[in-house]
Amino acid sequence: MTLPAAAMMDVALDEARAGLAEGGIPIGAALFTADGVLLGRGRNRRVQRGDPSLHAEVDAFRAAGRQRDYRSTVMVTTLAPCWYCSGLVRQFNIGSLLVGESRTFTGGHDWLAANGISVTVLDDERCATMMAAFIAEHPDLWHEDIGLAP
Amino acid sequence: MTLPAAAMMDVALDEARAGLAEGGIPIGAALFTADGVLLGRGRNRRVQRGDPSLHAEVDAFRAAGRQRDYRSTVMVTTLAPCWYCSGLVRQFNIGSLLVGESRTFTGGHDWLAANGISVTVLDDERCATMMAAFIAEHPDLWHEDIGLAP
Numbered sequence: 361m362t363l364p365a366a367a368m369m370d371v372a373l374d375e376a377r378a379g380l381a382e383g384g385i386p387i388g389a390a391l392f393t394a395d396g397v398l399l400g401r402g403r404n405r406r407v408q409r410g411d412p413s414l415h416a417e418v419d420a421f422r423a424a425g426r427q428r429d430y431r432s433t434v435m436v437t438t439l440a441p442c443w444y445c446s447g448l449v450r451q452f453n454i455g456s457l458l459v460g461e462s463r464t465f466t467g468g469h470d471w472l473a474a475n476g477i478s479v480t481v482l483d484d485e486r487c488a489t490m491m492a493a494f495i496a497e498h499p500d501l502w503h504e505d506i507g508l509a510p
Numbered sequence: 511m512t513l514p515a516a517a518m519m520d521v522a523l524d525e526a527r528a529g530l531a532e533g534g535i536p537i538g539a540a541l542f543t544a545d546g547v548l549l550g551r552g553r554n555r556r557v558q559r560g561d562p563s564l565h566a567e568v569d570a571f572r573a574a575g576r577q578r579d580y581r582s583t584v585m586v587t588t589l590a591p592c593w594y595c596s597g598l599v600r601q602f603n604i605g606s607l608l609v610g611e612s613r614t615f616t617g618g619h620d621w622l623a624a625n626g627i628s629v630t631v632l633d634d635e636r637c638a639t640m641m642a643a644f645i646a647e648h649p650d651l652w653h654e655d656i657g658l659a660p
Contacts, residue, residue: 428659442601451593452594
């Protein structure tokens with residue numbers, strides 16, 4: 361990667377912070393080419409748009425528009441991807457996944473690694489602290505976002 | 511299920527046909543309650559909206575809006591769900607999956623069954639014929655939709 365992992369994570373983190381400022385769930389993501397060119401960036405918009413399908417990774421993927429080949433792209437996300445977003449990465453053959461942290465949540469990133477995707481977990485303190493604080497303050501909203509019924 | 515499987519599949523098939531008429535990829539889906547109440551319906555809108563994230567199941571899930579408990583819901587789709595849409599079903603604990611056909615494509619429905627989701631494949635001739643004809647006519651578009659690079 362031409363762009364350092366930390367610089368790519370900063371873009372995703374900016375998205376997460378923007379989401380938090382809007383009253384949303386603070387998870388951000390971005391899709392880059394292998395050379396570090398930004399294709400799309402996004403954030404969780406469940407609250408902002410009343411849209412449960414817009415997890416951060418999906419929003420970034422959507423923002424990148426139609427692409428013909430994802431094999432050399434890098435999906436960057438502040439939080440370990442859930443099964444929905446892990447399935448996105450696998451189906452579209454996104455080559456690499458860069459995860460901010462998986463302390464507060466773990467979905468399918470090990471499954472992705474087992475299926476040939478290059479997975480890196482930064483264990484970024486900023487991502488973990490923000491997410492842990494959000495979950496402590498808004499457990500119901502967080503559970504809704506990951507499909508955990510009351 | 512109060513509503514017969516065939517009646518639920520008809521809703522998804524109507525969506526697929528509407529997509530075909532719009533010049534889109536003919537895959538339709540719908541989300542129902544266990545009692546057969548329609549929560550949301552949708553179709554693949556890659557072509558129509560230039561949005562690669564709108565697979566049919568995601569579009570139907572989105573149309574259903576924010577829900578707190580999916581455990582008794584039924585996701586109905588004309589075509590076996592890809593990994594992206596299978597991940598959606600798993601993450602949100604959607605209880606049942608009703609598939610039109612898996613002859614032309616297979617993603618993660620066996621994986622879902624192994625993870626406790628009730629999966630039924632109707633092998634509906636109408637779904638299979640429409641999809642096979644579309645793939646034969648538009649192989650590039652189809653491959654783009656499932657992330658298969660040239």
